[in-house]
Amino acid sequence: xxxxxxxxxxxxxxxxxxxxxxxxxxxxxxxxxxxxxxxxxxxxxxxxxxxxxxxxxxxxxxxxxxxxxxxxxxxxxxxxxxxxxxxxxxxxxxxxxxxxxxxxxxxxxxxxxxxxxxxxxxxxxxxxxxxxxxxxxxxxxxxxxxxxxxxxxxxxxxxxxxxxxxxxxxxxxxxxxxxxxxxxxxxxxxxxxxxxxxxxxxxxxxxxxxxxxxxxxxxxxxxxxxxxxxxxxxxxxxxxxxxxxxxxxxxxxxxxxxxxxxxxxxxxxxxxxxxxxxxxxxxxxxxxxxxxxxxxxxxxxxxxxxxxxxxxxxxxxxxxxxxxxxxxxxxxxxxxxxxxxxxxxxxxxxxxxxxxxxxxxxxxxxxxxxxxxxxxxxxxxxxxxxxxxxxxxxxxxxxxxxxxxxxxxxxxxxxxxxxxxxxxxxxxxxxxxxxxxxxxxxxxxxxxxxxxxxxxxxxxxxxxxxxxxxxxxxxxxxxxxxxxxxxxxxxxxxxxxxxxxxxxxxxxxxxxxxxxxxxxxxxxxxxxxxxxxxxxxxxxxxxxxxxxxxxxxxxxxxxxxxxxxxxxxxxxxxxxxxxxxxxxxxxxxxxxxxxxxxxxxxxxxxxxxxxxxxxxxxxxxxxxxxxxxxxxxxxxxxxxxxxxxxxxxxxxxxxxxxxxxxxxxxxxxxxxxxxxxxxxxxxxxxxxxxxxxxxxxxxxxxxxxxxxxxxxxxxxxxxxxxxxxxxxxxxxxxxxxxxxxxxxxxxxxxxxxxxxxxxxxxxxxxxxxxxxxxxxxxxxxxxxxxxxxxxxxxxxxxxxxxxxxxxxxxxxxxxxxxxxxxxxxxxxxxxxxxxxxxxxxxxxxxxxxxxxxxxxxxxxxxxxxxxxxxxxxxxxxxxxxxxxxxxxxxxxxxxxxxxxxxxxxxxx
Numbered sequence: 001x002x003x004x005x006x007x008x009x010x011x012x013x014x015x016x017x018x019x020x021x022x023x024x025x026x027x028x029x030x031x032x033x034x035x036x037x038x039x040x041x042x043x044x045x046x047x048x049x050x051x052x053x054x055x056x057x058x059x060x061x062x063x064x065x066x067x068x069x070x071x072x073x074x075x076x077x078x079x080x081x082x083x084x085x086x087x088x089x090x091x092x093x094x095x096x097x098x099x100x101x102x103x104x105x106x107x108x109x110x111x112x113x114x115x116x117x118x119x120x121x122x123x124x125x126x127x128x129x130x131x132x133x134x135x136x137x138x139x140x141x142x143x144x145x146x147x148x149x150x151x152x153x154x155x156x157x158x159x160x161x162x163x164x165x166x167x168x169x170x171x172x173x174x175x176x177x178x179x180x181x182x183x184x185x186x187x188x189x190x191x192x193x194x195x196x197x198x199x200x201x202x203x204x205x206x207x208x209x210x211x212x213x214x215x216x217x218x219x220x221x222x223x224x225x226x227x228x229x230x231x232x233x234x235x236x237x238x239x240x241x242x243x244x245x246x247x248x249x250x251x252x253x254x255x256x257x258x259x260x261x262x263x264x265x266x267x268x269x270x271x272x273x274x275x276x277x278x279x280x281x282x283x284x285x286x287x288x289x290x291x292x293x294x295x296x297x298x299x300x301x302x303x304x305x306x307x308x309x310x311x312x313x314x315x316x317x318x319x320x321x322x323x324x325x326x327x328x329x330x331x332x333x334x335x336x337x338x339x340x341x342x343x344x345x346x347x348x349x350x351x352x353x354x355x356x357x358x359x360x361x362x363x364x365x366x367x368x369x370x371x372x373x374x375x376x377x378x379x380x381x382x383x384x385x386x387x388x389x390x391x392x393x394x395x396x397x398x399x400x401x402x403x404x405x406x407x408x409x410x411x412x413x414x415x416x417x418x419x420x421x422x423x424x425x426x427x428x429x430x431x432x433x434x435x436x437x438x439x440x441x442x443x444x445x446x447x448x449x450x451x452x453x454x455x456x457x458x459x460x461x462x463x464x465x466x467x468x469x470x471x472x473x474x475x476x477x478x479x480x481x482x483x484x485x486x487x488x489x490x491x492x493x494x495x496x497x498x499x500x501x502x503x504x505x506x507x508x509x510x511x512x513x514x515x516x517x518x519x520x521x522x523x524x525x526x527x528x529x530x531x532x533x534x535x536x537x538x539x540x541x542x543x544x545x546x547x548x549x550x551x552x553x554x555x556x557x558x559x560x561x562x563x564x565x566x567x568x569x570x571x572x573x574x575x576x577x578x579x580x581x582x583x584x585x586x587x588x589x590x591x592x593x594x595x596x597x598x599x600x601x602x603x604x605x606x607x608x609x610x611x612x613x614x615x616x617x618x619x620x621x622x623x624x625x626x627x628x629x630x631x632x633x634x635x636x637x638x639x640x641x642x643x644x645x646x647x648x649x650x651x652x653x654x655x656x657x658x659x660x661x662x663x664x665x666x667x668x669x670x671x672x673x674x675x676x677x678x679x680x681x682x683x684x685x686x687x688x689x690x691x692x693x694x695x696x697x698x699x700x701x702x703x704x705x706x707x708x709x710x711x712x713x714x715x716x717x718x719x720x721x722x723x724x725x726x727x728x729x730x731x732x733x734x735x736x737x738x739x740x741x742x743x744x745x746x747x748x749x750x751x752x753x754x755x756x757x758x759x760x761x762x763x764x765x766x767x768x769x770x771x772x773x774x775x776x777x778x779x780x781x782x783x784x785x786x787x788x789x790x791x792x793x794x795x796x797x798x799x800x801x802x803x804x805x806x807x808x809x810x811x812x813x814x815x816x817x818x819x820x821x822x823x824x825x826x827x828x829x830x831x832x833x834x835x836x837x838x839x840x841x842x843x844x845x846x847x848x849x850x851x852x853x854x855x856x857x858x859x860x861x862x863x864x865x866x867x868x869x870x871x872x873x874x875x876x877x878x879x880x881x882x883x884x885x886x887x888x889x890x891x892x893x894x895x896x897x898x899x900x901x902x903x904x905x906x907x908x
């Protein structure tokens with residue numbers, strides 16, 4: 001150890017702390033100053049990155065800096081073996097010395113002996129190797145499958161890329177063609193614009209005197225003179241002129257934008273053609289760097305605006321007026337009319353004001369006024385009606401070659417209890433009549449059967465009760481043949497005559513079926529004779545109407561009846577087109593609690609399918625299901641097929657025509673129009689009822705007419721119609737039934753509330769009240785009457801209405817007496833001594849005092865005496881004494897009539 005310093009050693013010092021930062025290599029930086037308007041500038045740092053290109057086989061060598069920064073591998077200090085200093089490891093210390101297992105470095109044995117493997121371990125290792133081979137084979141298969149899938153996926157992606165590139169090339173070619181056409185159009189427009197500018201500037205240029213070459217206008221006093229570029233000739237400034245700082249030529253050519261309202265910038269003069277590209281001397285900015293080498297041109301939009309400013313506003317040519325065909329409905333708003341004419345709404349209002357009508361833009365005008373306004377403005381008018389929305393729904397003619405044969409539709413009509421349903425049951429081999437309440441048909445039904453020849457026949461069964469006139473009329477309208485059933489023992493009855501009239505009104509052929517010939521008192525000849533009175537002449541009497549004697553009970557001559565129906569259908573040549581949108585008629589409609597609105601429809605033309613959008617009256621819907629007459633679900637129904645249709649939004653009315661439309665908007669359009677028409681009819685009826693109510697009030701004061709309010713709910717629409725019609729016929733001038741509400745379906749709680757508010761009774765026909773409605777009726781004390789036979793309902797309502805009739809009085813003449821003498825008795829008054837000339841005179845009876853054949857008093861007989869005894873009555877030929885209640889003016893010779901008044905209860 002010495003105190004002297006070694007010449008090769010350096011002094012240890014602590015480096016000054018520096019801020020850590022990342023420095024990008026290969027980046028050149030520069031500062032660029034941007035110039036903005038109003039003299040504003042901004043310094044921007046611009047970096048330029050040098051990209052290093054690597055070849056395919058070129059290896060990147062570390063830079064010296066990276067090499068210097070690479071840290072050396074740390075070595076763990078180990079004490080020297082022989083006491084030598086330095087702490088260095090021997091050469092090759094980083095490697096493991098050679099030596100076998102169980103030996104230490106340097107060849108010395110380590111003292112550890114490895115044992116040999118047992119048989120179990122060898123077998124386990126063999127099994128592990130076998131499993132590894134199997135797994136390796138499976139993995140190889142999986143890898144091959146993945147490679148195959150990858151190849152397929154890559155092939156599909158390659159095909160997609162090629163298709164996308166082809167589409168891209170086509171799009172670029174199309175865009176290139178469009179850009180070329182656009183560029184040519186712009187060049188042509190610019191050429192025309194340049195010709196116009198040259199023509200405009202030629203005249204002023206010719207008028208100015210020519211200036212000598214090289215001269216410049218002298219600047220005025222106080223003007224700033226720009227220093228020209230180097231090498232240019234400078235002009236001597238005027239006295240007092242300020243010399244501006246030299247600016248580059250690029251800044252001189254750049255236009256200066258001013259935000260304030262300054263003098264208008266003159267039109268740019270045409271640029272002179274450049275002899276050679278000049279070097280840019282301006283300040284380097286981002287804008288100049290991007291626009292370097294490109295000449296700034298006027299945009300297409302600016303060019304269009306300039307052309308419009310120069311030509312469009314200068315020539316105020318009137319535009320050509322467009323004449324339109326304006327469709328005008330029955331009522332239209334002013335705004336809609338103006339839109340259809342493409343006119344201003346204020347012009348329409350001005351025309352209305354000229355006509356003396358003040359209106360707003362939202363007001364509605366009628367078709368005549370709209371037509372006058374449209375014609376005044378020079379347009380043509382096409383008038384349409386709201387009813388045009390129904391055009392094309394029905395009765396579209398079919399081509400003759402599309403028509404095929406269809407089954408006949410047969411309606412069975414006749415008087416009640418003449419065996420119509422029994423005859424149909426015998427044909428269908430069913431027992432419908434057994435389920436009818438009271439043994440009478442109260443609903444219209446449609447069925448399809450097969451004749452012995454194999455042809456199908458559609459039957460419609462109608463009720464025979466007098467109340468079901470509308471049902472019979474509907475059945476006659478949709479039928480092809482009418483079978484008139486007449487009982488051989490009853491003969492022609494009132495509803496038989498009505499059925500004949502319906503058949504004649506519908507102009508359909510008729511077949512007479514004389515039923516019940518198996519009865520002992522059957523007289524078929526009597527039926528034939530009675531039919532002659534109503535202009536029905538059967539074949540046996542030389543006429544054209546077919547008559548067949550049948551027995552529904554014994555099933556006699558049923559085959560003959562079906563053969564005659566088939567023969568009549570062949571004569572009629574019934575044909576229809578099944579390959580078109582369906583049309584039909586709603587025979588019956590009801591509201592089923594489980595299925596919703598259900599309509600029994602007879603398809604007349606086309607084929608009705610599940611999923612069709614149908615319109616019937618004011619209701620529409622999508623066909624959810626079709627149910628045949630046997631209860632089976634079917635997918636379609638052709639011509640002359642009766643079917644139940646499910647899926648309506650509401651219950652249609654019986655008799656409505658059904659049609660299939662193309663979409664829901666068309667269905668809503670038709671139903672909205674029909675609903676509007678229905679509301680208008682109800683409003684008109686209500687206004688008529690208001691007038692009739694006023695008349696009824698006046699009649700109530702004079703004659704005391706009373707009303708019997710009712711609320712009726714039935715199972716089907718036809719029953720409601722029949723009940724309301726039957727009750728209307730019961731009305732008289734003194735009492736009438738007034739139906740507050742009638743509908744289809746069960747009795748609801750709202751019906752009970754309405755009945756309680758109006759004080760009416762509720763009648764249910766083949767329906768029942770809901771639980772809530774029943775509890776509400778019991779709580780409010782509202783009576784609900786249930787019926788399943790219509791004539792029982794009508795009879796009960798008739799009795800109840802009869803109770804509202806005022807009773808009548810009836811006089812019964814008892815006898816006459818003549819006054820022979822008048823006595824004046826103290827404390828009693830005057831007493832007439834009379835002799836009974838006729839009949840009997842009774843005490844307490846009503847009497848009239850007649851003098852000279854004129855009734856001068858009517859009252860009661862208060863006292864009647866025979867001799868001195870009070871008696872109850874005095875017979876003819878005897879004398880008696882009489883005194884009247886509150887009357888004393890009796891004279892000799894007056895005649896006394898004695899009579900009794902009886903009250904009689906009236907009935908309808």
